[in-house]
Amino acid sequence: MNDTFNRNLSVLKRHPAAYQLVKGYAPRFAPEKYRVENARNGQPTLALHEDGARPLSYHSRYDPQAEAKKQVAASYESQSHVLLLGFGLGYMAEEILLQLKVMVGGPQLFVIEPDPAVFVAAMQARDLSRLLTDQRVALCIGMGPDEIGDFWNVNLDWSVLERLAIVDHPPAKARHNAYFERVVEKIRYLCNRSKGNLVTLMHSGFEFHSNYFANLAAGFTLPGVDRLFGKFRNTPAIVVAAGPSLDRNMHHLKSIKGKFPIVAVDTALRQLVANGIRPDIVCAADPSYENSLDFVGVENEADVILAIEPMTHPDIFESFKGPKMLMTFGGGLHPVFKDLREPVGTLICWGSIATTVFDLVRNMGADPLVFIGLDLSFEDGRLHARGSYSDDLLFERIHSFTSIEHESADYINTRGRYKLVRSDGKVLYTDENMKLYRDWFEDQFRQTPVKIINATEGGVVDKYVDIMPLTSVIAKYADRAAPVREILDEALQRPVNADCNALRERLMHYRKLIRRNESEARRAVSVCRKLLNACADIEPARLSGKASAEYYDVMKLHDDICIEKDLFAWFSIHQTKFMTRHTMELNNLKASPRATVGDWIKEISGFLAALESFHEYQIPLLEEAITSLDRADKSKQSLKGDLSR
């Protein structure tokens, strides 16, 4: 390897994954296949000479830099972030860096190069040190599409992603077309998911957080679904979703009750019970009051275990009288108490409770995973199986001039704008959310090592699954039954290891921290007022004496609050909209060389006002949770006393 390569390699250490790959790959590099020559203008150019094929030019043999300018100009329009598909010798990446006008203080140019040899050729041919040390560059060299998705999630600051440009290096795109299509599909899916998460958080974050506190005392001592993980190896499990096709085949579930675990979404419980079917487990996680109505009339189902996430509406916690198990999505208060009790069992939630049920049976070790009612499309002019509360909502709209069919049709006509053609040629319509869920499920199915069977007998999910009627599934796997009740009872009855006292003390510690922050924030508000009056128009670097000390004290308080792990997470959830905007404003101020004390202090004042509002909301939640834990502890003590008497 030449000097240029070694110089590049030393700066490549900034990108550990690429560094390790290149270091390992370089000794195997075949220069006769990846030929670097000088173009007419003296710049290096690359041609690929594969066995038995004619040479393929990666860059112009006349002027590779001018070519890169044209290529970038064709697909880049001042977006904040770029996904570059193919690195070649790096000309396009350099051109994009010149064109990126908005600086956000993190990776903005994600370079995807599937062939490590091309990257090694570039490292040998050109001095890439400037590009490799640029903070805006993130390298995905020789990674698979799923690895790129993970890398993207970890390295991208979603709060500053405004618009994304997908720019091809055409020869690389032509050579690895299927790979790049998969990468783009993965990134699109992650962007949609992240957009969905942010929107959900903005709308419901406040509700999630309040529910966590309200359910804390009741949920903390429940057995976790972790106890079920791995307990159903090689047993088929049925996932019951609430799509309209459920009406078609749910009656077959009676024959397998007690043999295969049947796990349902909350929306399907009422119609299952109405048809004489008790699922073994029903999962609930929706924080809304409306969803709690799915349990009206089925509160006393003692044979059904309710697997519940602490963000669920407290009415469900209170009203459901059957056995309960706790599950977690890993957020909310889980990090606060997870070391104080036995494992809960962390599951995925991707917008729909059906995604959680799927992850639960996957963690239970079941194989195959069998879906019914997973339409994710409108069927026979209906949105859900008959009898779900969501169906009731449409009934409520009916008056003398309309009908349930009319209301359903109205919903479908307004929302069902996606037309999907199934592999058997049937055309179905779906809405944006269900289409996203379908993409999610198919992406997960692809990555799940056990067999997935879609026995919905309708709907639009047909990739990476075996399609089979439910009766055939039951017949085929009849010999793989498990003692379902016995396994579930064992998981429910073992005593739960959870330290309530330690939890109460921890909550009291948070209360103390909030009180302290409250008083410091009040002082800071008055300092901000003073600074705005005295030195709003000057730049922070030009402050001196007391004003400088006060200014930097306020900034330090801001930074200290932002690094308090748990409290800042709660604050961000309560003030999601403000914090999203605040992060962008801070980035703009950092990027602006002429930002004044006034600009900074106005933004910090907004932050302090949001903090005050958070404190007003948070203190009562903490007080109530502490009181509930006290109450639970006292009743436990009194029960112990009664028993001893």
Added chain:
Amino acid sequence: MEILLNDNRLDIEGIGPEVTVLELLTTVEESLKGTQATVIEIILDEESYSADDVSEISTLKVMDYQKIELFTATAQDMVRAAFADGEAGLQHLEELAVEVASELRIGKVKEGMDSYLEFVDGIEWLVTMLKNADLAFASNMAESSLESDRQSLVQRLGEQMSQVQIAQEAQDWVGLADILEYEFPEILQDSKGFIKSILAA
């Protein structure tokens, strides 16, 4: 019904309802043998057709038209006409070369290929024109170095077209774009110079 050849009335016997325009054309071409002229355009009731458009004119019946006009030209006439239009044609080819190269460089292969076919046709036209230049301009070329210029141009065009074919077969679109963007403009410029010289000589 009236049939005119270069504006002169033609009397043809035996035209019945089943006789096609192609059959009429074949009869007229027979009568032109030995004159070095060939029919290049047919106008049927003011609608123009090329004499090469065999599939279309073979379906048209002579008796369906009131007026049929046939126009002829000699090879010499055609070469002269081509040289007269040469500069504009070459200008168009230069623009096409740049347009195709730009599309190919940004990966728009399908779009590029549409214009590419037109470019290849244009180069064939240029080569034919150059090869037949002596038919119309024999005396001009005998008196100067134009003959060696013509041979050189035909050779350069042939070489580049074979490179183009190799790149196209290998789907080396960057390589193809390079030839179109950096090699052809010079040859096309030289061709313009040659045409000017030959017309001025």
